[in-house]
Amino acid sequence: MSTPEADHSRDPCPIVILNDFGGAFSMGVIGGCVWHGIKGFRNSPYGERRIGAISAIKARAPVVGGNFGTWGGLFSFYDCSIKAIRKREDAWNAIIAGFCVGGSLAIRGGPRHTFNSAVTCACVLGVFEGVGMMFQRYMAWANKPVAMPIPDQPQSAPLGA
Amino acid sequence: MSWIFGGKKQEQQPQQAPVEDNRQATNRLGFDPSQISDVSTILGSVGVDPTRLHPLAGLDKEIEFLDLDEEKLATLEGTGNGLLPSRGWTDDLCYGAGSVYVSGLAFGGLRGFSEGLKHLPVGKVDPVTNEVRAVPFKLKLNTILNQVTKHGPHMGNSAGVLAIMYNLIDSSLDNLRGKHDDLNSLAAGALSGALFKSSSGVKPMGYSAGVMTLAAAAWCGFKKYLI
Numbered sequence: 001m002s003t004p005e006a007d008h009s010r011d012p013c014p015i016v017i018l019n020d021f022g023g024a025f026s027m028g029v030i031g032g033c034v035w036h037g038i039k040g041f042r043n044s045p046y047g048e049r050r051i052g053a054i055s056a057i058k059a060r061a062p063v064v065g066g067n068f069g070t071w072g073g074l075f076s077f078y079d080c081s082i083k084a085i086r087k088r089e090d091a092w093n094a095i096i097a098g099f100c101v102g103g104s105l106a107i108r109g110g111p112r113h114t115f116n117s118a119v120t121c122a123c124v125l126g127v128f129e130g131v132g133m134m135f136q137r138y139m140a141w142a143n144k145p146v147a148m149p150i151p152d153q154p155q156s157a158p159l160g161a
Numbered sequence: 162m163s164w165i166f167g168g169k170k171q172e173q174q175p176q177q178a179p180v181e182d183n184r185q186a187t188n189r190l191g192f193d194p195s196q197i198s199d200v201s202t203i204l205g206s207v208g209v210d211p212t213r214l215h216p217l218a219g220l221d222k223e224i225e226f227l228d229l230d231e232e233k234l235a236t237l238e239g240t241g242n243g244l245l246p247s248r249g250w251t252d253d254l255c256y257g258a259g260s261v262y263v264s265g266l267a268f269g270g271l272r273g274f275s276e277g278l279k280h281l282p283v284g285k286v287d288p289v290t291n292e293v294r295a296v297p298f299k300l301k302l303n304t305i306l307n308q309v310t311k312h313g314p315h316m317g318n319s320a321g322v323l324a325i326m327y328n329l330i331d332s333s334l335d336n337l338r339g340k341h342d343d344l345n346s347l348a349a350g351a352l353s354g355a356l357f358k359s360s361s362g363v364k365p366m367g368y369s370a371g372v373m374t375l376a377a378a379a380w381c382g383f384k385k386y387l388i
Binding site for chain 1: 169199251252254255256257258259260262263306317318319321322324325360365
């Protein structure tokens with residue numbers, strides 16, 4: 001806990017995988033409810049729109065959640081493993097983890113598909129990290145500390161004990 | 162690691178005696194407070210030490226003082242008896258959904274594995290030579306993997322959705338009633354079970370509510386007696 005670049009707002013490593021998994025799953029389920037609710041509503045005939053929305057949510061929202069959760073959990077798992085191996089935290093961790101996740105999720109499609117998917121995922125994560133870093137730099141530049149001006153004029157009344 | 166051992170102690174330095182003579186003050190501050198005429202006298206003196214600005218800042222320690230607010234634990238009555246200390250309803254939701262999804266996935270995956278082993282493809286009889294053609298290993302592996310990936314996520318998804326509903330209802334009840342106790346858990350279990358089966362009739366709703374109440378009771382008992 002003494003590395004200054006570590007993120008202290010998150011739990012330490014092995015246990016945070018569960019947290020990320022659950023967070024991604026919940027996000028996927030709730031987002032999937034909205035998405036497939038609207039989609040099911042629009043794609044149903046008049047008179048069956050509500051029931052169509054509900055059955056679309058029931059059929060699809062958990063699947064979306066599962067996909068999100070698998071992605072997030074695997075990413076967190078690889079991120080933790082890479083942190084443990086490299087013993088540092090930087091943008092490369094996320095990129096390598098993205099590469100591994102993309103490869104793992106496409107592993108049943110053959111080596112070529114696996115590799116392509118891994119590279120795509122790593123590129124996406126690289127873009128994310130790059131944008132995040134630019135944003136961080138911009139924030140640091142916008143909020144940079146300003147030196148206090150030193151007043152030279154003697155005060156009118158001396159501060160005293 | 163303060164999240165697992167509770168909040169950190171904030172030591173306060175004893176207050177200085179308000180009255181002290183000038184020499185003591187000069188030793189401590191680096192300048193004589195009765196001789197000040199302007200600010201640069203203070204800034205130019207050697208005695209300004211940033212670690213003495215505020216005792217709570219803890220500048221001589223690690224950088225951890227920054228996250229005092231981030232690591233604040235939940236303050237609701239009755240919290241803090243779970244497996245992990247919780248920082249609020251988001252922690253409960255994420256950890257609950259994550260752990261339940263993973264156990265559902267593992268359970269369903271094992272079931273799919275046994276299903277796959279049961280339904281392994283059998284070799285065909287060659288019509289010319291009348292020999293039984295062996296099934297290639299890849300085909301067997303594919304059968305098993307298909308069953309695992311069919312049953313595992315299905316069970317995981319259902320369990321995860323149940324866990325999300327349970328945790329959302331539980332946290333809402335906690336906040337409504339102002340405390341976190343077993344009654345809330347049981348009610349949340351019953352409600353989420355009923356909601357889960359709410360589109361397939363009253364009887365399945367009742368069964369599912371009962372099962373979820375039992376599961377919530379088991380979880381409460383586990384928390385109370387086994388930890």
